[in-house]
Amino acid sequence: MRILILGGDGYLGWPTxxxxxxxxxxxxxxxNYFRRNICRETNAEPLFEAPNLHDRIKIWKKKSGHEVKSxxxxxxxxxxxxxxxxxxxxxxxxxxAEQPSAPYSMLNRRAASLTISNNLxxxxxxxxxxxxxxxEAHIVKLGTMGEYGTPNIDIEEGWLDVEHNGRAHKFLYPxxxxxxxxxxxxxxxxxxxxxxxMWKLRVTDLxxxxxxxxxxxxxxxxxxxxxxxxxxxxxxxxxNRFIVQxxxxxxLTVFGKGGQTRGFLNIKDTxxxxxxxxxxxxxxxxxxxxxxxxxxxxxxxxxxxxxxVGNDLNLDVExxxxxxxxxxxxxxxxxxxxxxxxxxxxxxxxxxxxxxxxMVETVMGFRDRIDKSRIIMNIKWF
Amino acid sequence: MRILILGGDGYLGWPTxxxxxxxxxxxxxxxNYFRRNICRETNAEPLFEAPNLHDRIKIWKKKSGHEVKSxxxxxxxxxxxxxxxxxxxxxxxxxxAEQPSAPYSMLNRRAASLTISNNLxxxxxxxxxxxxxxxEAHIVKLGTMGEYGTPNIDIEEGWLDVEHNGRAHKFLYPxxxxxxxxxxxxxxxxxxxxxxxMWKLRVTDLxxxxxxxxxxxxxxxxxxxxxxxxxxxxxxxxxNRFIVQxxxxxxLTVFGKGGQTRGFLNIKDTxxxxxxxxxxxxxxxxxxxxxxxxxxxxxxxxxxxxxxVGNDLNLDVExxxxxxxxxxxxxxxxxxxxxxxxxxxxxxxxxxxxxxxxMVETVMGFRDRIDKSRIIMNIKWF
Numbered sequence: 001m002r003i004l005i006l007g008g009d010g011y012l013g014w015p016t017x018x019x020x021x022x023x024x025x026x027x028x029x030x031x032n033y034f035r036r037n038i039c040r041e042t043n044a045e046p047l048f049e050a051p052n053l054h055d056r057i058k059i060w061k062k063k064s065g066h067e068v069k070s071x072x073x074x075x076x077x078x079x080x081x082x083x084x085x086x087x088x089x090x091x092x093x094x095x096x097a098e099q100p101s102a103p104y105s106m107l108n109r110r111a112a113s114l115t116i117s118n119n120l121x122x123x124x125x126x127x128x129x130x131x132x133x134x135x136e137a138h139i140v141k142l143g144t145m146g147e148y149g150t151p152n153i154d155i156e157e158g159w160l161d162v163e164h165n166g167r168a169h170k171f172l173y174p175x176x177x178x179x180x181x182x183x184x185x186x187x188x189x190x191x192x193x194x195x196x197x198m199w200k201l202r203v204t205d206l207x208x209x210x211x212x213x214x215x216x217x218x219x220x221x222x223x224x225x226x227x228x229x230x231x232x233x234x235x236x237x238x239x240n241r242f243i244v245q246x247x248x249x250x251x252l253t254v255f256g257k258g259g260q261t262r263g264f265l266n267i268k269d270t271x272x273x274x275x276x277x278x279x280x281x282x283x284x285x286x287x288x289x290x291x292x293x294x295x296x297x298x299x300x301x302x303x304x305x306x307x308x309v310g311n312d313l314n315l316d317v318e319x320x321x322x323x324x325x326x327x328x329x330x331x332x333x334x335x336x337x338x339x340x341x342x343x344x345x346x347x348x349x350x351x352x353x354x355x356x357x358x359m360v361e362t363v364m365g366f367r368d369r370i371d372k373s374r375i376i377m378n379i380k381w382f
Numbered sequence: 383m384r385i386l387i388l389g390g391d392g393y394l395g396w397p398t399x400x401x402x403x404x405x406x407x408x409x410x411x412x413x414n415y416f417r418r419n420i421c422r423e424t425n426a427e428p429l430f431e432a433p434n435l436h437d438r439i440k441i442w443k444k445k446s447g448h449e450v451k452s453x454x455x456x457x458x459x460x461x462x463x464x465x466x467x468x469x470x471x472x473x474x475x476x477x478x479a480e481q482p483s484a485p486y487s488m489l490n491r492r493a494a495s496l497t498i499s500n501n502l503x504x505x506x507x508x509x510x511x512x513x514x515x516x517x518e519a520h521i522v523k524l525g526t527m528g529e530y531g532t533p534n535i536d537i538e539e540g541w542l543d544v545e546h547n548g549r550a551h552k553f554l555y556p557x558x559x560x561x562x563x564x565x566x567x568x569x570x571x572x573x574x575x576x577x578x579x580m581w582k583l584r585v586t587d588l589x590x591x592x593x594x595x596x597x598x599x600x601x602x603x604x605x606x607x608x609x610x611x612x613x614x615x616x617x618x619x620x621x622n623r624f625i626v627q628x629x630x631x632x633x634l635t636v637f638g639k640g641g642q643t644r645g646f647l648n649i650k651d652t653x654x655x656x657x658x659x660x661x662x663x664x665x666x667x668x669x670x671x672x673x674x675x676x677x678x679x680x681x682x683x684x685x686x687x688x689x690x691v692g693n694d695l696n697l698d699v700e701x702x703x704x705x706x707x708x709x710x711x712x713x714x715x716x717x718x719x720x721x722x723x724x725x726x727x728x729x730x731x732x733x734x735x736x737x738x739x740x741m742v743e744t745v746m747g748f749r750d751r752i753d754k755s756r757i758i759m760n761i762k763w764f
Contacts, residue, residue: 113506119501153546174544183573
C-alpha cells in the first residue's frame with residue numbers, strides 16, 4: 001500500500017516509516033523539522049542526536065534495502081500539501097504532524113498560538129487534500145487518551161450511548177482535555193468527524209496513551225536509527241523521563257500525589273496498532289475509534305516500578321512528590337475500554353520488569369549525555 | 383460598565399453597541415470589516431447600504447448623545463488585540479468577531495480555511511488578552527444552537543448529566559454541528575472551556591438560534607442605523623430571506639421537506655439577552671451557558687406563516703420545496719430547554735402575525751433594491 005506519513009521525522013513518525021516499509025509498503029514521509037526546531041528553541045534536546053531525514057533514509061536503505069521517499073515542507077501551507085498529495089497519491093495517510101507536547105502548549109502565548117494554528121491548519125489541509133486528490137484514501141489520525149480526561153464514568157471506545165428522559169442517542173464520547181495540546185486534539189476530532197459525515201471520508205482515530213520505549217525491531221543495534229528520546233519536562237513522556245532520572249541519580253519527579261492514572265503502551269505496540277489499522281481500513285463514511293494502550297498504571301505505581309528495577313541494577317532511586325505544576329485530578333476513577341485493537345490482532349508487549357530493566361540498561365549506556373538541567377523546566381498550567 | 387464589542391460592525395455587533403450605550407454603558411467596538419468584505423467578494427450585498435463604522439458612530443451620537451469608541455483592525459493579529467485591550471481596559475467583552483455564515487464556510491477550501499483560522503485565532507487571542515490585561519473581565523461569547531445539532535434526546539442548557547454503568551458524570555453537552563461554521567463554534571467552546579478551568583475566566587456562552595428582524599428601539603426611524611440585512615443564501619438568516627422572497631415574488635426556498643426545526647428569536651431579544659448576561663456576569667471560573675431563543679418552528683411552519691401574512695398584504699406568496707443543498711435531518715426530534723435567560727428577566731418578543739406583517743411592510747419599502755439573483759447561490763454541503 002502507498003502510505004504517506006505526515007510528521008514522519010517525529011518520535012512516532014520515523015519508527016512508523018521504517019516499520020511499514022519493512023512490512024512491504026511503499027512509504028513517503030513529510031516533515032518540516034518543526035519538532036526538532038522547538039526542541040532546540042526550548043533547549044529540550046533529546047538524549048541522542050538524530051541524523052536528518054535524508055540521512056536516516058539512507059542509513060535505513062543500507063540496513064534494510066527499503067526505500068522511503070521524503071518531502072520537506074510545512075503542511076500548514078496548501079502549496080506544499082498539494083505538491084505532496086499530487087505526486088505521492090497516497091492510499092493511506094498517517095497524520096502525526098502536530099505539535100505533540102502538553103507542557104509546550106502551556107509555555108506561553110506564542111507556543112499556545114502555534115499549537116492551535118499548526119495542529120488545526122494541518123488537520124484541515126489533510127481533510128481538504130484527501131477530498132481533492134484521494135477521496136478513497138484512509139486517514140489514520142493520532143488522537144490521545146488525554147482527550148477523554150478523567151470522567152467519573154467508564155471511558156468507552158470513542159462513542160457513548162446516552163439514555164436521557166426516556167429517549168436514547170449515541171454521541172461521540174464527550175471529551176475534556178487536560179492541556180491546550182489535548183484540547184487541540186479534541187478540536188481535530190470535531191473537524192474530522194464533521195467531514196466524515198459530510199464527505200464520507202474513511203478515518204481511524206487512535207486514542208493513544210503515553211508511549212514508552214526506545215528499541216524497535218527496525219532500529220535494534222543501529223542507534224543512528226533511534227527515534228528522538230526526550231527526557232526533559234517538555235517533550236519527554238513520563239516513563240522515559242523516570243528512566244533517565246533513575247539513571248542519572250535524580251529523584252523521580254512525581255507530580256503531587258501521583259494517583260493520576262493513564263493507559264500506557266510500548267512503542268512497539270504503537271507500531272503494531274498503526275499497522276493493524278492501516279491494513280484493516282475504516283469503511284467509507286466511518287470514523288472508527290480505538291483506545292490505544294495496553295495497560296493502566298498510576299504515576300506513583302510507575303515510579304515505584306522504576307525504583308524497584310533501578311535499585312536491582314544498583315542505581316539508588318528516590319521518589320520526589322513535587323508540587324503539581326498542572327491542574328489535574330491527582331486521584332480519580334479510571335476505567336477505559338480497549339478491545340478494538342486486540343480484536344484486530346494486537347498482541348501486547350507488557351511492561352514487565354525485564355522490559356523495564358532492558359530500557360534502563362540501554363539508557364545507562366548514554367549516561368554521559370544526560371543534562372540534568374533539562375529535567376525540571378517549571379512550566380505551570382496556571 | 384466598560385464593554386468592548388468585538389465584531390462591533392456586524393449584524394448583531396452594531397445593534398448591541400447602540401443598545402448598550404443607550405443603557406448607559408461605556409462602549410468600544412472593534413472590527414476589520416471582514417463581514418463587509420466577504421459580502422462584497424461573494425456578491426452577497428445586504429438590502430441597505432450601511433455607513434462605515436465611523437459614520438454610524440457619528441449618526442448615533444447625533445441621534446442619542448452617546449459616544450461609542452471604535453478600533454479598526456484585525457483581531458487575529460496580537461499587536462492589534464494588545465493595543466485595544468490595553469487602551470480600553472474592558473470590564474466585559476462581547477465576542478462576535480467570527481465568520482458567521484454556515485454556507486460561506488462550505489463554499490470552497492479558501493473560505494473553509496479562513497473560517498477556521500479566523501474564528502479560532504480570534505477566540506484564542508480574546509482568551510490570552512483577557513488573562514493578560516483584564517483577568518476579572520466577563521467574556522460573553524456568542525455560541526449557536528446549531529452546535530447541538532439534532533440529537534434524539536432533549537437538548538439541555540449546556541450540560542448533560544450522564545448515568546452509565548451505575549456511575550454518573552456531568553459533561554458539557556455533546557455537540558455535533560451541521561456545517562463547518564457550526565463546527566468552529568464547537569471548537570471555540572472547547573478552547574474557552576479549557577481556559578475557564580485553567581485560568582478561572584468568567585464566561586457566558588449564548589447558544590443562539592437563528593435571529594430575525596430589522597428594527598430595534600435604537601434604529602427605529604433612522605435607516606442609516608440599520609444593521610446589515612442580508613437576504614442572500616450566504617448571509618441571510620432564514621426568516622429574513624423568506625420575507626424578502628415574499629416581497630419580490632420569489633417562491634419561498636424551503637430546503638427539502640422543511641421539517642428542520644430550530645429555535646428562533648427577534649433581534650430585539652438578542653439585545654435583551656446580551657444585556658441581561660452582561661449586567662449579571664458569570665462567576666469566576668464559571669462557564670455559564672444559556673440557550674438563547676424564544677420559540678421553535680420548523681422551516682415549513684415558518685414558510686407557511688410568511689405565506690399567510692404575505693397574502694393578507696396582497697402579495698402572492700408561493701412555497702417551493704427545493705432539493706436540499708445541505709446534509710441534515712429533514713425530520714427529527716427537537717426539544718431544547720431555554721429557561722436560563724427567562725429566569726434572568728427576559729420578556730420575549732414572539733413572532734406574532736402583527737410582528738411579521740410589520741417586517742414585511744418595512745421590506746416592501748425597499749422592494750426596488752432586491753436583486754433576485756442573490757436568492758439562490760447553489761452552495762452545496764457535499
